[in-house]
Amino acid sequence: MDFAFYQQLADDALNDVEPSEELCLRLLTDESLQLMPLLNAAYAVRHAHFGNQVQVHILNNAQNGRCPEDCSYCTQAKTSDADIEPYPIKNEEEVLGEAERAYNAGAHRYCMVFSGRGPTAKRTDQLAGYIKAVKEKFPSLEVCVSAGLLDDEKAKVLKEAGLDRLNHNLNTSRDNYGKICTTHTYDDRLNTLLSAKRAGLETCSGLIAGMGETPEELIEVAKTLASVNAESIPVNFLLPFEGNVLPGTPEDAKQLTPEYCLRILCMFRLTNPRADVRCAAGREFHLRSLEAMCLYPANSLFLDGYLNGQGAERRRTYQMIQDAGFAIVSDQPLEDLLEEIPADADPNAKISELTRDGVQIKSMDQLRPAMPVKS
Secondary structure, three states, rough: OOOOHHHHHHHHHHHHOOOOOHHEEEEEOOOOHHHHHHHHHHHHHHHHHOOOOEEEEEEEEEEEEOOOOOOOOOOOOOOOOOOOOEOOOHHHHHHHHHHHHHHHHHEEEEEEOOOOOOHHHHHHHHHHHHHHHHHHHOOOOOEEEEEEOOOOOHHHHHHHOOOEEEOOOOOOOOOHHHHHOOOOHHHHHHHHHHHHOOOOEEEEEEEEEOOOHHHHHHHHHHHHHHHHOEEEEEEOOOOOOOOOOOOOOOOHHHOHHHHHHHHHHHHHHHOOOOEEEEEEEEEEHHHHHHHHHHHHOOOOOEOOOOEOOOOOHHHHHHHHHHHHHOOOOOOHHHHHHHHOOOOOOOOOOOOOOOOEEEEOOOOOHOOOOOOOOOO
């Protein structure tokens, strides 16, 4: 084994030397490149910028369904027949209640996701009010918002309200984009990221692997995100929700082996060495017994599941972090967070395990745990 090759991978990334497309392709497809030394090279880069710390992010599905877009991977798209229960935008009381739950659960970042093409000026002001309220109550809790397409002025309003990051995923390559969505374009998404940058916001943008893309197209996304200096990159692996136009085929599932998923994470780390690389949706489903290994190239993950899909039990995730020798970025010590929260006290304390047979949709108790009780 040529250990010098793997050392050079790490050294180049540590010196901000971007790997060539040919090298990235080897990382993804060359079986002679062994996984463990590749993970070690990626970890050297991750450790240099983030140490052994793991950032925990919690999503708030702040508006469910009723979306006019036709993104074929999404349970909330107008074309999806997934079994979700739509609801309008949550009110400020509910948003703050879920922010408190996220803070108490050890989250470093609270991510509010609003379905739809993009906010009106009035809705943008409403979101700005939510951001201000969360930041005033929990100053140490970073806030990320995903609200669809934005222009410069709307991005500026959110920045002035105290927003830390704006999320808008590229999802796939330019050439593949028209195959997964027809109601907006790749450039619409890219321009939203550029508007966020011009407003002084950090950007969170990633992809969903497993949507029929080639390895070369994965590399294109990684390099595009490097070119726009995306501070945060969630790497998602397609979850096969029943009812979606693009549910994930058996061939997709075969492609997204645990090893291939880890190679994708390593490639994104080495092409974006300073970015917050997140092992996002599909972590439990596709990595299976190698799930803990994602923490070697990635420095963050989601707790309490995803936008509409259930994830792993909270205690299991924190135990995994501790067992792998990592620490979390939180005001709460990891030892305290490992104290089990009774499932009947918090619907998100325990979320059923995923199996290869399918993905469970979140219940309303999990989607709206802070919903005010009606008298």
